[in-house]
Amino acid sequence: MKSRIVLDVSKLPLHGMGNASLTWWGTCAFMLIEGSGFALAIAVYFYLMSMAPEWPINAPAPDLWAGTWLTILLVASVIPNILVSSWAGKSDLRKVRIGLVVMSLMGILPLALRIFEFPALHILWDQNAYGSITWVLLGLHTTHILTDLIDTLVLACLMFSKHADNPRRYGDVEDNALYWNFVVVAWLPIYACIYWVPRL
Amino acid sequence: MTGVDRISPDVLDLDLQDAEVERHLSRTWGTSPGFWGAIATVDHKVIARRYIATAFVFLILGGLLALAMRLQLARPESRLIDPDRYNQIFTMHGTNMMFLFAVPVMGAMAIYLVPLMVGTRNVAFPRLNAFSYWIFLIGGSLLWLSFALDAAPDVGWFAYVPLSGPQYSPGKRTDLWAQMITFTEVSALAIAIEVVVTVFKQRAPGMSLDRIPVLVWAMVVMSFQVIMAMPSIMFASTTLILDRLVGTQFYNPAEGGDALLWQHLFWFFGHPEVYIIFLPAVGMVSSMLPTFVGRPIFGYLALVMALITTGILSFGLWVHHMFVVGLPRMGESFFTASSMAIAVPAGIQIFCWLATLWLGRPVFRVPLLFIIGFIVTFVMGGMTGVMVASVPFDTQVHDTYFVVAHFHYVLVGGAVFPLLGAIYYWFPKMTGRMMSETLGRWAFGLIFVGFHLTFFPMHILGLQGMPRRIYTYQPELPWSGLNLFISISSLILALGFLVFFVDVLRSWRHGLPAGPNPWGASTLEWATPSPPPPYNFLRIPVVQDRNPLRPEDKELPVAAGLRVDRRELLVTSVVEALPEARESSPQNSIWPFWAALATSFMLVWSIFSPWAVVWGAIPVAVALIAWFWPKGTPEDEA
């Protein structure tokens, strides 16, 4: 079939930012998948709770300090995270570099605190269903932090490499920041489940 | 890798003649020859063809298992197959047909057709697409390997605990099943993401939401269902493995766990799963039908709304697989009502197709025959669906051959018939050659008649009290006659499929050349040559109508201004499809293959040791970093 040119797209930008970027949508889809997973895990938590005569089963409620400090830390990390994102939006390479280093630390610190969370549960995964779901919730979220941390570290390395000054990279930084916000938001209901629901 | 003999950068197709554009695009988008070129390709058409072919191989294998079961059930107390092997066979049949055939083949059709139908050059994440196929291939092969070694799962495709738990299924069979589920989940989720983003962001300029072909809508709804439903089975299969491997207590009632939790999780995925298979099939019907009646589809908006409604409702039905587990009366009434309610959007679609046929002039080619067979068969499956949706009715037929009949009517009648029609319809596009009209009629006739003779009597057997999943039955029960009849009829059905496959193989080599648009269809995939070149469209089409290829048009309106020396495609806005950016599309890469191998290694190892998740993750991370690390190609420029 013959074709007739009716539209010239040569003036369009070579990479869309924000929701004109494919990776932004990919990140959103990924968050939707994980969000469904977390919602489901929490649903299972309440399902098992509704089956049990007492909750927690044969264990005291978890100690609060490690989880609570971790929560404070995560919530606080949102501020530098948003800053990095806006610097990336302005293509400010120097600030983005600093920001990514800070965010790498903001990823490592919660993992250090997480080590103290598992013993604070006062139950093992194989003792009963309460222990199992609590460990799985905590484990899932640990994986979550870990994957974003690795992503942040790789991005930080990239931003110090020759590939750095590129709108595509700044887009990646923004998407990574978006994902970290999700890591933080997803933690809040899990924190409530693990630490406060057993105290109800 | 392309890029050798590169032309000067920033060459736009605006400045070049068509032949020149074609030459450059072929080099930029092509797949390198040789083994590694084949492994590294990210061309959605190549991957989709592999996907479809692999899925059909699994269909053949699953069909052979079905024949083996029919052989065993032909006579009472037959000792051809022992119970252990029989349990493996029906578990494999179900698992294979659902996870290795039906879901992947629908996803594969999506990754072949969606980019062509929305007028773009590749899917949104081409490397993820390649990764998805390798994961699917490895997972499926592993499952069949276990069957060959007489170590296949034997607890049913639903793997109910506690039968599948550590106490009653020792050994690794069930772990293998659960992990194979993870493989297929990962590949299905990858496809879902690609489809959603491709449709949202890569539609041809002007293809606003109300101009998207119905099939593409169906694929979008299917993808969202995958995204929402698959995490459920992933959580279920992972916790099952944990229960079996490290002693968690999710499903152990003695330690606060619950056997029914598994069923809730499984069916929260399992019911949408049916629609994950079915919606693409009805989308195919809606997209093929206009071609054979000479007029656009009747009730486009109603059809799209029905698809979306079905997609949403499908998440409120899972309990109707659990009507006899002893749930509260209130819940039963709610789920009866919701299960019945899904008949309404299904009805809307049927009526729209009937109206399309009524207003049009039918041309009886093979795809239309399959559509007619589909309507006749699927409506029957829908009717028995209404029956099992009623809790009291279901208490008499649940887990009997009545249900076996019902879901084969829905899945074979409702999904495989349209799929076969779709293969006849799009085969010319995929290969450049037509399939045989004569063999096609034979295939349709044999499959249609063989199917009904095989599955209709199962309704009666079910009502006569024959339960599912039994490897034999006693001679004094009144089931032998019908069972023998079914077994013989299944040979007719098998013969029909044989004719179909012969036709496919023959037409592949010797079919008549098809030309770009042999059916006179009106959707964009027919604007490309058959088979389409690696870059799909020489120039991206501009869409001005819901049916962009109207017969009266002599010219295709297109957009120009894309680079030809790097993979570039158009990103458009979600609602109006207004051009937003000229985005680059990733080059071929070997890393998705390595990432898939590393992931498979980790998943299989984790059946044996929980530490696999830690150590096995390292090669996965390495492969992923190599995958994403910029290689300094023109695609990385912006």
Add this chain to the structure above:
Amino acid sequence: MQSAWDAQGHSAEVLKHLMLGIIGVCTLIWLLVVLMLFAALVKRRGQAPLQGEHAERKTRLVVYLSVAVTTIIVAGLTLASFFATRDLVVGRDMDLTVRIKGQQWWWQVTYEGSSFGPRFQTANELHIPVGRNVRLELESIDVIHSFWVPSLAGKQDMIPGRMNVLTLRAERPGVYRGQCAEFCGLQHSHMALMVVAQDDDQYRRWAQAQALDAAVPDDTEVQAGRAVFMRKPCAACHTVRGTEAQGSSGPDLTHVGGRRTIAAGLLETTRGSLAAWTADPQTLKPGTNMPIVPLTSEELQQVSAYMETLK
């Protein structure tokens, strides 16, 4: 004998009427759709297809109407199911309570004490008085099973860690076969049970006889069989009330000779089938939990003679 159409119990009859109604309505709808389909296929052969607002208007009206009718029918069927479920309830008064425990691959049946007789245990055969409401308490000790006697009532799952209740009321005397309906492993196919519905007197006599201990043999061969049974591993798994055999992992054999079938409906009870089963259970029912117990042919004779007398 095992069919939803051969309704001999209150529930099965209610269900049968509901099923006939729904199947009738659905068949009618299917015929209408297929009729419409073929009418549409032949109607415009050779004519140009219709397009445009004008042509579609009338068709659209018909489609609207069809959707409305579909909705009404679906609502009607939902209501019909709801009322049928309500009719299944036979009243609150239970004449008899029986606890049935499903296990791989047989049924343990325990009768609670009632006006008909004291508490006792049996297996794979359920006797009920005709016209009485019998409360079944369904449990499982291993995997999920499902209790289903189609001629009497719809099925109900037996789930470990939970108890489900099903009410049976047989309207006519007879023997009704049932079979496990949830896949439960290797011998899911051979997990049947017989329900014997009898009038009150017959049932009472049966129940009182079942509650008695096993008969003491006077025949020498039977006595020898009993000795073999006690000496060999048999007694470790089976109970014969009134003897030292107190095992509980296999069926209670106190009155096994009086039951219609052995091995959960696998074989008719005869001396020959008892011998065959004892000699080689793994061939008759591959995977069953009953092991092969090495016996000489003489011991086998004696044991089967003993089993046969346990009426």
